Amino acid sequence: MEPLEITGRIKERFPDEVLDVVEFREQLSVAIKKERIVEICRWLHDETDLRFDYLKDICGVDYLGKKPVRFEVVYTLYSMRHQHMLRLKATVSEDEAYIDTVVPVWIGANWHERECYDMYGIRFTGHPDLSRVLMPEDWEGHPLRKDYPEGGPEREWPGFQEVLDKAKKFKEFSWQG
Amino acid sequence: MAGIEKSLQTKELTVSMGPQHPSTHGVLRLVLELDGETVVKCTPHVGYLHRGVEKLAEGMTYLQALPLSDRLDYISSMSNNVGYCLAVERLFGIEAPDRAKFIRTIVCEMTRISSHIIWVATHALDLGAMTVFLYSFREREWLLDLFEMLCGARLTVSYPRIGGVRNDVSQEFIDSLYKFTDEFPKRIEEYETLIDKNRIWLGRTKGIGVISAEEAINWGLSGPVLRGSGVDYDIRKRFPYDAYDKVDFDVPLGKNGDVYDRYRCRMEELRQSIRIIRQCIERLPRGPVMTPDAPKFTLPPKERVLADMESLIHHFVLITKGPMAAPEGEIYVATEVPKGELGFYIVSDGTGKPYRMRVRAPSFVHVSLLPRLCEGGLVADVVANIGTIDIVLGECDR
Numbered sequence: 129m130e131p132l133e134i135t136g137r138i139k140e141r142f143p144d145e146v147l148d149v150v151e152f153r154e155q156l157s158v159a160i161k162k163e164r165i166v167e168i169c170r171w172l173h174d175e176t177d178l179r180f181d182y183l184k185d186i187c188g189v190d191y192l193g194k195k196p197v198r199f200e201v202v203y204t205l206y207s208m209r210h211q212h213m214l215r216l217k218a219t220v221s222e223d224e225a226y227i228d229t230v231v232p233v234w235i236g237a238n239w240h241e242r243e244c245y246d247m248y249g250i251r252f253t254g255h256p257d258l259s260r261v262l263m264p265e266d267w268e269g270h271p272l273r274k275d276y277p278e279g280g281p282e283r284e285w286p287g288f289q290e291v292l293d294k295a296k297k298f299k300e301f302s303w304q305g
Numbered sequence: 306m307a308g309i310e311k312s313l314q315t316k317e318l319t320v321s322m323g324p325q326h327p328s329t330h331g332v333l334r335l336v337l338e339l340d341g342e343t344v345v346k347c348t349p350h351v352g353y354l355h356r357g358v359e360k361l362a363e364g365m366t367y368l369q370a371l372p373l374s375d376r377l378d379y380i381s382s383m384s385n386n387v388g389y390c391l392a393v394e395r396l397f398g399i400e401a402p403d404r405a406k407f408i409r410t411i412v413c414e415m416t417r418i419s420s421h422i423i424w425v426a427t428h429a430l431d432l433g434a435m436t437v438f439l440y441s442f443r444e445r446e447w448l449l450d451l452f453e454m455l456c457g458a459r460l461t462v463s464y465p466r467i468g469g470v471r472n473d474v475s476q477e478f479i480d481s482l483y484k485f486t487d488e489f490p491k492r493i494e495e496y497e498t499l500i501d502k503n504r505i506w507l508g509r510t511k512g513i514g515v516i517s518a519e520e521a522i523n524w525g526l527s528g529p530v531l532r533g534s535g536v537d538y539d540i541r542k543r544f545p546y547d548a549y550d551k552v553d554f555d556v557p558l559g560k561n562g563d564v565y566d567r568y569r570c571r572m573e574e575l576r577q578s579i580r581i582i583r584q585c586i587e588r589l590p591r592g593p594v595m596t597p598d599a600p601k602f603t604l605p606p607k608e609r610v611l612a613d614m615e616s617l618i619h620h621f622v623l624i625t626k627g628p629m630a631a632p633e634g635e636i637y638v639a640t641e642v643p644k645g646e647l648g649f650y651i652v653s654d655g656t657g658k659p660y661r662m663r664v665r666a667p668s669f670v671h672v673s674l675l676p677r678l679c680e681g682g683l684v685a686d687v688v689a690n691i692g693t694i695d696i697v698l699g700e701c702d703r
Contacts, residue, residue, distance in 0.1 A: 150634075152634035152635060152636065153395060153396070153398070153634065153636055155635075155636060155637065157635065181522050181523070182522050182525060182538075183525045184525065184637075184639070184646065184648060184665060185637070185648055185650065185663070185665040187650060187663040187665075189652055189660075189661045189663075190661075194654065202650070202663075204637050204648070204650065204665070208522055208536065208538060211543060213637075215635075215637065234523055234524075234525060235523050235524055236523060236524040236525030236526075236670060236673070237525075238673055239669060239670065239672075239673035240670075243669075247359075260352075261351065261352060262351065262352040262355045262702055262703075263352060263355065264352070271357060271360055272359060272360055276360075278360060278361075278363075278364055
């Protein structure tokens, strides 16, 4: 299906949800409200002539100071049967940094959402196991936010000292007793 | 008897496998809960190699971020470079010249071969067949020597550039590579005679880690892991980039979606890669290896900088000011790397640096599949399952 037809179908089915449609270098991005994200995804997945059955990626983007709503959660979808692509962008504000999980639609969303939570602090309601995936569990802050310092936080991660102490203790150990 | 049974107590055992374990292929940690020999629960822990590549890229110009992509999947760095360059080229709306496209296709397929033979070597070693390991490293050495001849580096190459490749190939390189394509099919047969009919190998791979086609799509798998389940999805065919639309090759598909089928897929891919390389060498067009727009994006060769005023100015401007500003917009470009689909999602705000660079790494998705493959199976098959998804943790953790 052509990009224009896809947008037409989405606008026809969810007229109040679509915020913006942009086409850049033959790639289509549709910005939507976050409230009915699961319903929209389910519909995109099940509808016979759309059939977006393959979730390529989910990631967050932080538009601090650039856009009125701070975060966007970006879903890159693909259809194995029809071979068309779509980028869905759900806007998420800083005060209400949560969105419904799409794991029931695509099970592969699980770790992508965990990473998005880890890096941006966006909570995915209904997620089976929403915990940090790349950073340590007791890490403070969300590294990919634009206001997070590139050189790392001022306060050292407490786990680091623990590791050093442990290494020192192991060094003292001797096989001879 | 009843008394004995009452006094015997069984409890589930929790085993921490990794982060330092020879068959986790890097620093992956699995926490396994075992009931006897059966895995009840498997929890992967990743992040030990997290270097914040995505965050680092935000502070770099498009030119500077190229070496970051080497360090993702460090055993197939050429393909990552090509993927990154294609994404940036698409964003800027430029294209590499034909000769550069063919050279890129050649090096991508060389990388695929070297990555797949490392995979078959370590996977077989994990499952107890040591000989293949020794044989396949012989061929890998040949390929790495060729990389060294081409660009001076063996592992983290950074050879492709935005708008082309760094330098042209030499005749010596072409000759040696052509000889390799003559020899290598015989070597593939050698590996296959070692393991393909080995009863232990068959017993440990057939019917293990089965995943159906629908499920594989729903999980978002890619590469040989997806094709092993019989899904015909190869980005080289569906969205041809570089010279892939100018060469003939088949996409090998599995049927049962088990460890054995994925192994067969990768072995066939080795043969197809040889086919692609041969065609590319035979049809290699003449011409420049860098697009004429290059001065705006890529550093001029060092020899020219030292001899030619114009190049010196370009070099100076590129280093001090960064490349030309990118148009505002966002782009997702995927390429087929040996592990699966590597996607770069770049958001540009109209400056010379990416506002956001997201790396969609195949290994990250594949690691998340591990609980699905391992739970309910035997503890000995965990090793087979880790091997079959072909992960590199540098790419998973980024």
